[in-house]
Amino acid sequence: MSTTPSWHQKLLGGLRKTSDKLVGNLAGLGTARLEDATLDAIEEALVASDLGPVTAARIRARLAEGSFERNMEELGIRLVVAEEIEKVLATVARPLEIAAFPRPQVILVIGVNGSGKTTTIAKLAHLLTEQDYGVMLAAGDTFRAAAIGQLQTWADRAGVPLVRGAEGGDAAGIVFEGVRQATAQGIDALIVDTAGRLQNKRELMDELAKIRRVLGRLNPASPHDVILVLDATTGQNALNQIEVFREMAGVTGLVMTKLDGTARGGVLVAAAEKYGLPIHAIGVGEQIGDLRPFDPREVARIIAGVEELL
Structure with a gap:
């Protein structure tokens, strides 16, 4: 057993x-x-x-x-x-669908440093490979020290290839190379890590805009998804992050992590109510398989403390 x-x-x-x-x-x-x-x-x-x-x-x-x-x-x-x-x-529980044609479906993943963005990318890759999709990662966060190495470690765990460059390199160039390789290899989904700094919004906006321009030249429909990773332990501050990143990056969906590390998981409901953005998955653990789409009824009954009583 x-x-x-x-x-x-x-x-x-x-x-x-x-x-x-x-x-x-x-x-x-x-x-x-x-x-x-x-x-x-x-x-x-x-x-x-x-x-x-x-x-x-x-x-x-x-x-x-x-x-x-x-x-x-x-x-x-x-x-x-x-x-x-x-x-x-x-109204918001919607698993991520890989439906883009031509492939690859380009998924930009954004979020502040410390939100669990890098591990979420790997968990999302694992989730998609379980569904028999071909997945590739692109290390577009070239700003943060060790970000590329961390993503490589997680890519190895997920068993997916990673397109990477030098620390401090041109993120848009790496994304371009990622799309080129993914197209050549018939990859279904290219998941792109992006810089998570908010200290200088203008720099981040400029970088995201450049990535979008490069993607637009390759495929006008890309990026197909812009997913914001939220750390549930930040509580109401997560709502502020949605506000900022929605304006800066055109967020299309959310993933909420670290629900197992906080009593503030009710913010999942507040985010759904206030913004109505699709919530593709939630995370309740540190293992690579601990990120999943969710059943609204199941989660609601657990949060309200009635699941074990009925």
Whole structure:
């Protein structure tokens, strides 16, 4: 019998801190009558759990409708929370599709340094190779020391080729070479690492613009995806990053990492509610297989603390 935990078990463990925080914030509130003061307290508890003010307000309004028992038990409230979270996540839970023709599908991966961008690229490559796609990586983050070496290590683990150049080299030139090689080899997806510094937005914008120009000359439809990697442990700051990178880089989708390392995983819901961008996958571990698309119902019930009770 295999002792390897299933994805469901990893989600249960990875989202434990987030679930415990939400359940703890709601503790005792279901035993009182759902009068305005109680509803206010529930709404505040949901906001404190990083679900975001819009989702919290909608859950409060639903509880106030009167279509529920006026003296709801705590579990009943958590079931409503789970249903509303599922509604939000269902609109954005979209696995990455490799559909570009001609190939390769060019995927730019962006994100601040420390967000888990490099490991996410490797995990995404692993996920796609599991689906029998040919994958190649391009080391377009030539600015950060050791970034190229780290990506090489992860490319080796994922079993995919890496196009690389010298540290401090021209990122657009590496991307050009990546597309050339991927086209020649019949590769399905080219995943491009990019610099993650935000200290000088102008430099980063100029670099991304140059990469886009080079890609546009090779294939006007590329890049086909611009994926922003978010670190869940940063909480509400992740929303600020979406705002900045959406303006700078034309973000088309999100991946949220490190959900297992934080009690602030409710920001997944807040990001979905506020921006409505596709969330292609979530990460709940450090192994190369610990990045997956997700089931909105499953994640919602785990976050609300009802998955193990029903």
